[in-house]
Amino acid sequence: MTAIDDRLDATFTALADPTRRAIVARLAQGDATVNELAGPFAMTLPGISKHLKVLERCGLISRTRRAQFRPCHLEREALDAAVDWIEESRRTWTERFDKLDEHLRELHNERFPTTGEQAHD
Amino acid sequence: MTDQRAQADTLTYTRVFSAPRELVFRCMIEPEHLTHFWGPKGVSAPLEHIKVDARPGGVFETVMVDDAGGGRYPTRAVYVEVAEPERLVWTETHSGMTMTATFVDLGDARTEVHIRQTNVPEAFHNPQAQAGFATSLDRFAAYVGNLSNESG
Structure with a gap:
């Protein structure tokens, strides 16, 4: 029911790449420099930088401008928005199915007013 | 496509209902049924605003009404496939998401419904x-x- 706004769309597009997801997962544990991020991915620094730019553009991460260290910081709110969307979608179906379950029960009770009794037409 | 693959590709929701498959399927396409459950918790889907034309290309429209605030949210979808009583596929026009509902007869008047949400x-x-x-x-x-x- 929730329309995906452009910002959220950009966030999901950015997260479509496995390397970028891994970067986000790493940053969820704390800030890290480009060098620290490049380590586990067997990637060149320019390669990592390209990914960081995509994440930065959609607001998922921010970087300070000082020196070459420029620690990367995960913007939790942007990530939460994406996770919230998924959770809301799941909640909608859960609640809908709860109601359908109840509706089916009522239909059954209307048709078979006394439990254990056979249908009588 | 195996179940595993289906789950890897998409968001999936599954529920088992104690009702025959034909009835569960009808619940998903008949306004008189939909009005009872289509709105999630705290949200109504008034019967007079539910429009169902259950055939490929046909519309599926509702207006969701927030019980507390009274806010109204129209939704619109188009059916892609209507294969009673096994499968129902529709695409939401506002989000572009496609929903595939699969109805599995478990016997004993029980039905498993899978919802696969793609283009998520x-x-x-x-x-x-x-x-x-x-x-x-x-x-x-x-x-x-x-x-x-x-x-x-």
């Missing part, structure tokens, strides 16, 4: 993504846990 935001399409989030975000881990435990 890419990030959650594969298990690596889910694992990546699960290791770092408690909330997402809880979400993935609920999703895999929901088939009961």
